[in-house]
Amino acid sequence: MKSRSLLALPALALATVALTGCTSTSYSCSNNQCTVTLSGAGAETELLDDTLTVRLVGASDGQAEFTVDGTSATxxxxxxxxxxxxxxxxxxxxxxKVVLELS
Known part of the structure; x- marks a missing residue:
């Protein structure tokens, strides 16, 4: 398993909001952890100086399908x-909608 460090992120929260059609994204990072909120199928955001991509494929019935750097998960x-x-x-x-914590 690859080991990546979130140490390169600022200690204070960093946030971005992107609105495109019916999707929205936001994230904040601190202490080697990022919290990512994705709303709307296809919502996508980039973290770690655009080196990490998180995308919501869809969410319904209590299940979310998403990708982290192209790797699918549910x-x-x-x-x-x-x-x-x-x-x-x-x-x-x-x-x-899904809220993910990455570390």
Whole structure:
């Protein structure tokens, strides 16, 4: 498994919001962890100076399908798994929305 460090991120929260059609994204990073919110199928954001891409494929019925650097994964709220060398926790899953914690 690849080991990547989120140490390169600032200690203070960093956020971005992108609105495109019916999608929105936001993220904040601190202490080697990023929290990413993706709303709307196809919502995508880039972290770590545009070297890490997180994308929501879709979410419904308590399940979210997403990708981290092109690696596909599915989760329910509370699930934790390794995806593309990152530990990912699905902290919230709603209709066409997912909140992920990456470390």
């Amino acid at each position: 989760c329910a709220q509370g699930d934790e798994q390794a995806v593309a060398g990152y530990q990912v926790v699905c902290t919230e899953v709603g209709d066409d």
